[in-house]
Each structure stands twice: as C-alpha cells, then as structure tokens.
Amino acid sequence: MDVIGFVLTFVGGLFIVLGLIVMATGALGVLRFPDFYTRAHATSAGDIPGGVLVIVGLAIASGDGGIALRLLLLAALFVALGPTLAHLSAGAAHSAGLAPLSGPYTAPRPGARRESTPS
Amino acid sequence: MIGIIAAIGVTLLMALSLTRLFAGPTLYDRALVATSGAMKGALICAALAVAARRADWIDVSFALAFGAFVLNVAIFKFFRLRSFQAPLVREGER
Numbered sequence: 001m002d003v004i005g006f007v008l009t010f011v012g013g014l015f016i017v018l019g020l021i022v023m024a025t026g027a028l029g030v031l032r033f034p035d036f037y038t039r040a041h042a043t044s045a046g047d048i049p050g051g052v053l054v055i056v057g058l059a060i061a062s063g064d065g066g067i068a069l070r071l072l073l074l075a076a077l078f079v080a081l082g083p084t085l086a087h088l089s090a091g092a093a094h095s096a097g098l099a100p101l102s103g104p105y106t107a108p109r110p111g112a113r114r115e116s117t118p119s
Numbered sequence: 120m121i122g123i124i125a126a127i128g129v130t131l132l133m134a135l136s137l138t139r140l141f142a143g144p145t146l147y148d149r150a151l152v153a154t155s156g157a158m159k160g161a162l163i164c165a166a167l168a169v170a171a172r173r174a175d176w177i178d179v180s181f182a183l184a185f186g187a188f189v190l191n192v193a194i195f196k197f198f199r200l201r202s203f204q205a206p207l208v209r210e211g212e213r
Contacts, residue, residue, distance in 0.1 A: 009121060012121060013121055013124075016121065016124070016125050016128075020125070020128045020129070020132070023129070023132050024132055024135075027132045027135045027136040028135075030136045030139050030151075030152065030155075031135065031136065031138065031139060036145055036147045036148055036151070039139070039148060039151060040151055043151055043155045047155050047158065047159070048158075051158065051159070051162050054125055054129065054162060054166070055162070055165060057125070058121075058122065058125060058165060058166060058169045061121045061122075061169070062122075062169045062172075064172065064174070066174045067168065067169060067172070067174045067177065070174055070177040070178070071165060071169070071177060073181075074161075074165055074177060074180060074181060074184070077181065077184055077185075078158070078184065081158075081184060081187075081188050084188070085154060085188065085191050088191065088192065088195055089147065089150065089151055089154075089191065089195055092147075092195035092196075092198055092199050093147045093195075093198075095199060096198055096199050098145065098147060115144065115145060
C-alpha cells in the first residue's frame with residue numbers, strides 16, 4: 001500500500017483537473033468573444049495559467065525528480081512567454097490599424113479598420 | 120494513466136478552439152489560434168512524457184514552445200511590414 005504515491009497522484013490529479021477547467025474557460029472565451037483584442041486576452045489569461053497548472057500537476061504526479069524538475073522549467077517558460085505573446089500580438093494588430101469594437105472608452109486611430117486585409 | 124487523461128483533455132480543448140481558426144474574421148485571430156495550438160501541442164507532449172516516463176520528451180516540448188514563440192513573432196512582423204525583405208529606403212527619406 002503505497003501511501004505517498006497515492007497522495008502524490010491524487011494531488012497532481014487535482015491540479016490537472018483545475019488547470020483543465022481554467023483552460024476550458026479560455027477556450028470558451030476564444031470561441032465566444034466578439035473582437036480580436038478580447039480573444040487575445042482570453043488566450044493569455046485562460047490558456048497560459050491553465051497550462052501552468054496542468055504542468056505543475058504533472059510534475060507532482062510524476063514521482064520522478066528529473067521529470068519534475070524539467071516540467072517546472074517548462075512551467076517557468078510558459079509564464080515568461082505568455083504575456084510576451086499577448087503584448088506582441090495586440091501591439092502588432094493595433095499598429096497595423098485594426099480597430100477595436102467601439103464602446104464608451106475606446107477611440108480608434110485615424111485610418112483604423114475592422115478587417116485585417118485592406119480591401 | 121494520469122498523463123493520458125491530461126493529454127486527452129488538452130487535445131479536446133485544442134479541437135474546441137480550432138473552430139476559430141476556420142471561422143475567424145481577421146487574420147490576427149487565425150495567428151492567435153495557431154500560436155495557442157502550438158503551445159497546447161507542447162503541453163500534450165509534456166503529458167505524454169509523464170505517461171511514458173521518459174524525461175527526453177520534455178525537451179521536445181521545450182522546442183515546441185520556443186518554436187511557437189518564434190512563429191508568432193515572425194507572423195506578426197510580416198503583418199506589420201507586409202514583406203520579409205528589409206526596406207531599401209529608410210522611413211523619412213525618398
């Protein structure tokens with residue numbers, strides 16, 4: 001009866017399920033949001049933290065020190081790359097002239113359009 | 120066992136968000152989904168590495184994550200500049 005292994009697997013599974021729930025929220029946001037900028041936020045705020053939780057859960061449930069160390073390095077890489085990608089994509093779209101959905105607080109740049117390829 | 124469950128869950132979520140790749144009205148949506156799909160691929164590779172108990176496959180997942188980052192940078196640079204070639208004349212001159 002391997003108690004330590006059972007506890008590690010249980011805690012790791014809990015983290016993985018939590019991470020999958022957060023990633024499902026992010027995927028639902030990518031499907032349902034009305035604008036590119038909101039979808040970029042859904043990706044960077046749903047996929048990346050959910051992915052980090054899944055990786056941490058896998059590191060706990062693996063039971064092997066070498067695999068766990070490499071998985072924690074992969075989690076650190078996700079944490080570093082996620083906000084960089086979101087900043088990059090939103091900045092590139094804004095400087096190329098993609099207009100956000102207008103609301104009470106947004107003012108699109110002069111010459112901004114709603115479609116990406118100029119017609 | 121637990122690695123296989125994580126891999127199947129992430130694959131289902133990737134398939135769910137791939138509809139935006141085909142139905143996205145702008146090109147930026149498709150680039151976003153392509154990048155996030157590649158990062159999910161790195162996650163699937165890490166989950167399969169835990170399932171097969173091989174530490175080498177996690178290095179493959181590192182390479183996939185870095186490749187996804189470089190892919191995103193290249194795509195958005197191309198969208199901003201409209202070509203891969205360096206301009207022959209600087210911005211203010213001509």
